[in-house]
Amino acid sequence: MSLTHTRRTLLCVICESSIEAAVVADARRLGAHGYTVSDARGWGNHGERDGGWPMSGNVRIEILSEASVADAIATHLQKTYFAAYAMVCYLSEVSVLRSDKF
Amino acid sequence: MSLTHTRRTLLCVICESSIEAAVVADARRLGAHGYTVSDARGWGNHGERDGGWPMSGNVRIEILSEASVADAIATHLQKTYFAAYAMVCYLSEVSVLRSDKF
Amino acid sequence: MSLTHTRRTLLCVICESSIEAAVVADARRLGAHGYTVSDARGWGNHGERDGGWPMSGNVRIEILSEASVADAIATHLQKTYFAAYAMVCYLSEVSVLRSDKF
């Protein structure tokens, strides 16, 4: 990769759509400079969530940030939402252009 | 990443929506503990699939699991669907929280 | 991963939907053999883009290709669109099956 890339962490949160607003508000508060959301459906510990009804929809939230911010957000989400909500998080290392943005 | 992360494999399957049900059933059978689906459109060997008509929609299926399960699913999909269906698969390494779930 | 995997680069572009057609046309011209698009919403330097109105929608474009092609596309996008459009790009390394396709 010949561009001047920078390593950043991509945090991907899949959770029920009823907490979308809360999750992105938390992410902003903890230092994220942006996020991307798309609608999703799925299946997991909390059973099938087919998205056919507002209460059964999931969202997929991506947050690109420095590793420390991603860690802080993930830790916070784990503490705040894992017990009571359908939620999955994963982190990966990616290269970004425009590194000043994240 | 200061959390107690665990490495897991993320299998991402992009395929025509007509086989969504079959693919997720296979994944469950082969040991996946969850999956996430979102609607997509795209272009590839099978031409443009613009999603404007039920038969021309794609889905994007994400499955987080142990490497061996991801491998088993990917091998199975390759054997079962690659010849006759529009499909792309890729695998990547990610860190998960709540590793007991996957 | 026991399959005969090949390393490829996944370029993910998140941008305003008004330039979707232009971006995928550019990607094809620069050597991509496929792409996948889904609708998204988000927030970033250009403010909130909630997708409730055609002009405020985002798309998430994934392009799997050889590293050199991904680099060429990312460089081109940076040069062409970063100044005037809401856009974020990131690259990551993934393993693909069917490597002849990309």
Next chain:
Amino acid sequence: MPFEPVILFFLLGVLAGVVRSDLKIPAVLYESLSIFLLLAIGLKGGVELARQPLAELAGPALVVVGVGALLPLIAFPVLQRLGRLSRSDAASVAAHYGSVSVVTFAVGAAYLSNLRQAYEGYMVVFLVLLEFPALMIGVWLAKRGQGDANLGKVLHEVFAGKSILLLVGGLLIGWLAGAEGLKPLDKVFFDLFKGLLAIFLLEMGLVAASRFDDLKRAGAFLLGFAIAMPLFAGTLGALTASVLGFSVGGAALLATLYASASYIAAPAAMRIAVPEANPALSIGAALGITFPFNLVVGIPTYFWLARQLEGVV
């Protein structure tokens, strides 16, 4: 007992869910139809309101809301003691049953209009007023003594929530514009109402069927509660209405309102305010049992009850 054809659409939806049909009503169609139904119900109520002095409503409204507020307070100890539900689960279920279901109300109104039975137009005002007190009470019940009741968030969630916003907005527009002013919109908001309600019920059938699995986890007590509670609340509603001197139609509708369990506003509010509560229990009961029960059995029963009570109380 006369049969309301829109219910057949609900049953078709349930059937589709049960045979695992690939029929899926797109989420967007669901949302679009619910925007339409809420607006239309509000507009209709507003037009009726414009026909009469608002002041006369204040007294009955107070009684209706006051009695309605008893419902979650009665349900809660029953659920906690008899049903052995955790405090948050009991509070959440109580909130669902204390609040009201707009679509059950709409089917009740359709049932009456099918029988050419008149009712007080301002019942929609009660629909609006009854939606939220139970939600407040539910949160308070769940959080009593915990400090973090977060009622402010719930208040905003409810008042800025789309169902209150569209109902009240429709009421106001109907009231301001009046029957004459709304005439050019009648072809959409009034003429299409029943047909679109039918399509919405088709979808509700699918959703209800997808909740049947939850019922296994709910246990026998909750299943019984989901039928006994509406019958009890419906009786209370018919009695209250008789005391207040409502018409037979009005009494049947108030009974329907009390008997109905919310599955739009309540699940959303409880999920935010009482996250520990298991939504499968409350939604499974409200949507998997009480909603179908009210549609098929409840509404005709409440109407019959209202007729029996006519002139008695």
Next chain:
Amino acid sequence: MPFEPVILFFLLGVLAGVVRSDLKIPAVLYESLSIFLLLAIGLKGGVELARQPLAELAGPALVVVGVGALLPLIAFPVLQRLGRLSRSDAASVAAHYGSVSVVTFAVGAAYLSNLRQAYEGYMVVFLVLLEFPALMIGVWLAKRGQGDANLGKVLHEVFAGKSILLLVGGLLIGWLAGAEGLKPLDKVFFDLFKGLLAIFLLEMGLVAASRFDDLKRAGAFLLGFAIAMPLFAGTLGALTASVLGFSVGGAALLATLYASASYIAAPAAMRIAVPEANPALSIGAALGITFPFNLVVGIPTYFWLARQLEGVV
């Protein structure tokens, strides 16, 4: 030859596709409209059915389905031998042409009502009955001697598939509720039918245009087949109807049914059951050629044919 204005919407859609307009009918609108159309057609048929003894239908239904089942059996060898298609491709195309297109039927019915030409209300029953035998036959043709015919999956796919579910569900609701019971729903299901069909056809035009590329791969034989087959099947339909003593309108509609090629149920079923078949061939032919052909040329021709045969056979 009278012209049905809904066809203009189809042509507008084709034009939009051809000039690469950014007009996109959202997939959800497509699905919503097709739910509406299927339900409405079913309801209409059900109301008609309620008017007459079902027993009388059994005989004609048997003949109509029996003759209809010949279509894929005739098409298959033609496609395989003359067209040099692979066995699975031939079977899949045969299944598409043996099955029926709900929208072509709807346009045919609109065409007749435009001419104030009556037809037997129970034609909708044939629409339902003709949808699936050809799909079974197609799978059987593709898998003969291979063991894994998987007919069970196809059976479920078809019977729990949304098009049969909504058509049959609508039929039953219409039959149970009757014309009187459905009256409050007429404003949606009957009054809006033609206008929403027009919007649906606009979208079908866009979809058809997006299939024109497939036609290049299809080759000249398939192009010819996509026009000859409906003409042949339409003639067979008009003859069958005449023998059975249907009205001119009924004969035109049965011809339209036989002549139409499925592009909802068949593609979905074949994709699952006969994956080796190339969907570009069958969908390209059915949607890119036969569908427009039937709309613009076929339907008037079948009507003309039905009139010629009146009293002759």
Next chain:
Amino acid sequence: MPFEPVILFFLLGVLAGVVRSDLKIPAVLYESLSIFLLLAIGLKGGVELARQPLAELAGPALVVVGVGALLPLIAFPVLQRLGRLSRSDAASVAAHYGSVSVVTFAVGAAYLSNLRQAYEGYMVVFLVLLEFPALMIGVWLAKRGQGDANLGKVLHEVFAGKSILLLVGGLLIGWLAGAEGLKPLDKVFFDLFKGLLAIFLLEMGLVAASRFDDLKRAGAFLLGFAIAMPLFAGTLGALTASVLGFSVGGAALLATLYASASYIAAPAAMRIAVPEANPALSIGAALGITFPFNLVVGIPTYFWLARQLEGVV
């Protein structure tokens, strides 16, 4: 001043946005409604056109387009010099205000029909004709002397753009089919028009409210421009119409067209052709101020103006 009830829906949407309600009109509903409105407006215009010789339109059309083309040319230097906007921003805003808003036109027409005020049916033709010249001029203003004007892309963007396609397609279909031929579609395209416009305006209210933030960046000059420009353009429109001998209704509508600022075609075209322009400025002004202003204040004012000018010029 008579009040058009559909505006109340717009205000409700604004209110929902301001109180940060969770009400979200799904993007797909927005797109579906705009497809409907564009088609319906086109069809209506086409039916009117069929009633009169087209040749007579050529003269007035030339004048209407010619005068309309002055608007962006006048706005541009004002924005650049007085407003100190960059060249591309000034050009983009000028293009928005030079082009027209279909929904403002629809509300204007609804306002007139509410007053039973007739207007020339072919005003829709002007709506179509006025949409794009200003976009071309905007691109030319932005790119003058830069070589890469890319007018071809813009031309395709506009002519194959969905708003022109649906308006012109509707016009043609209405013109070909005539009032008689379209009758079966009236129940959808004409009867539902106002009600669906109301729902669309609810959504526009939400969108407009989400643009209020942009206005802070816009500065006082642009805020003033967003009110002064429509008043100026509306006056020019009323004068032009009087000179051309249009009816009072026609004059009010032409004034409304001139005064309206595009927020569908223009943002899309400018985003592609003049990327350096900040969309927050043009959309904020057009949608956040001018659109509400025209709905609530502008249209009645233009109508009043048209009446004053009657018989004067």
